Amino acid sequence: MDLKMILVVVFFFLICPVNIIGLWWAVGSPLVLDPTRICRKTRRLRGKQAEICQNEPEVVREVAKGAQIGTVECQFQFRHRRWNCSTSRRSFGKVLMQDIRETAFLNAITAAGVTFAVTQACSAGHLLQCTCDRSIKGISTDGDWEWGGCGDNIDFGYKKSREFMDARDKKGSDVKTLILLHNNEAGRIAVKNYMRTECKCHGLSGSCTLKTCWRKLPIFRDVGDRLKEKFDGAAKVMAGNDGLSIIPVGATIKPPAKDDLIYSEDSPDFCEPNKKVGSLGTHGRECNHTSQGVGGCELLCCSRGYEKLQQNITENCRCRFIWCCEVVCDTCAVLKTIFRCL
Structure with a gap:
């Protein structure tokens, strides 16, 4: 081997x-x-x-x-x-x-x-x-x-x-x-x-x-x-x-x-996607529509285009420090805009 x-x-x-x-x-x-x-x-x-x-x-x-x-x-x-x-x-x-x-x-x-x-x-x-x-x-x-x-x-x-x-x-x-x-x-x-x-x-x-x-x-x-x-x-x-x-x-x-x-x-x-070379493709990958770099939608999506989606996520918010010694946060629902490769 x-x-x-x-x-x-x-x-x-x-x-x-x-x-x-x-x-x-x-x-x-x-x-x-x-x-x-x-x-x-x-x-x-x-x-x-x-x-x-x-x-x-x-x-x-x-x-x-x-x-x-x-x-x-x-x-x-x-x-x-x-x-x-x-x-x-x-x-x-x-x-x-x-x-x-x-x-x-x-x-x-x-x-x-x-x-x-x-x-x-x-x-x-x-x-x-x-x-x-x-x-x-x-x-x-x-x-x-x-x-x-x-x-x-x-x-x-x-x-x-x-x-x-x-x-x-x-x-x-x-x-x-x-x-x-x-x-x-x-x-x-x-x-x-x-x-x-x-x-x-x-x-x-x-x-x-x-x-x-x-x-x-x-x-x-x-x-x-x-x-x-x-x-x-x-x-x-x-x-x-x-x-x-x-x-x-x-x-x-x-x-x-x-x-x-x-x-x-x-x-x-x-x-x-290409099994021979191990490529999974970039379809459905999240991209940055404002970036000109490798993670930008133009390059990451290989010029195929991308779509704008609205997604509900939960995240910590209104965090406060309680003496001593703990941080307590609420959970908030946030509507996030994301972009995905076509």
């Missing part, structure tokens, strides 16, 4: 149930978080993936959580686009099997999510193999502050994400595998290279005579924003003459950096 097919299996059995069975799956389903779900459904795993499945089921559990984190962020970043990162069985697997820009983002955000989840689990004490990072404790700086505390162990999270997401067999040297490995690395870099510094003041009466600082994971929304920018500027590539490298399509295009996203196939327009 090649690496791309393994990823499809992982996504189907860890992520698709979120939409099929409801929100309950997303917030703690034992099926989704069961580490044996990946390993049991991919018995032909080999090498490092098989080793992790056998010896580190708690790490695989964090891999599952990371896949969920990545998918939720994908759905946020693509919520206004024609392909909105739907986890429908008719769409998700088909998109993953291609080498389009959307697939590049999916692979990158998933690798980022796994890196993030495993690193977070280390700091929380959920993994026996690692702890938070004390490796730079005590190193002096410019005198205003010093390293201390217990930072997030990004090195371990990066390592486990790479071991599991990049595992491949000996035949995995084709251009599709090279693209997949490149985008996985771009996702991990979007986490590792943007660690934050957090500090705590020490001193009498709240003074800040000395600050102790440590390294902390970036906000994952920032990771998603960063990878979405890379998606917008993704480079189309092809195999090099040696068959072991990738080069940009076009003589004037600079080679992609390690943190860039790359792809080899043009994306479908996703306007109409």
Whole structure:
């Protein structure tokens, strides 16, 4: 089983149930978080993936959580686009099997999510193999502050994400595998290279005579924003003459950096349902009639037109604060105008 097919299996059995069975799956389903779900459904795993499945089921559990984190962020970043990162069985697997820009983002955000989840689990004490990072404790700086505390162990999270997401067999040297490995690395870099510094003041009466600082994971929304920018500027590539490298399509295009996203196939327009490419179409999608962007009715509806509808919704209103400490709201019926693609 090649690496791309393994990823499809992982996504189907860890992520698709979120939409099929409801929100309950997303917030703690034992099926989704069961580490044996990946390993049991991919018995032909080999090498490092098989080793992790056998010896580190708690790490695989964090891999599952990371896949969920990545998918939720994908759905946020693509919520206004024609392909909105739907986890429908008719769409998700088909998109993953291609080498389009959307697939590049999916692979990158998933690798980022796994890196993030495993690193977070280390700091929380959920993994026996690692702890938070004390490796730079005590190193002096410019005198205003010093390293201390217990930072997030990004090195371990990066390592486990790479071991599991990049595992491949000996035949995995084709251009599709090279693209997949490149985008996985771009996702991990979007986490590792943007660690934050957090500090705590020490001193009498709240003074800040000395600050102790440590390294902390970036906000994952920032990771998603960063990878979405890379998606917008993704480079189309092809195999090099040696068959072991990738080069940009076009003589004037600079080679992609390690943190860039790359792809080899043009994306479908996703306007109409198409089972072959995983397109669900945009018929019936809600759009913004005043926007000129990708979520605007002209682009999202693929110039087919749109309709104006009146819809009754309920929302909280007349909220007030009651001492102490509660916010109480009334429920109001509101007539909302929405626009949907024809």
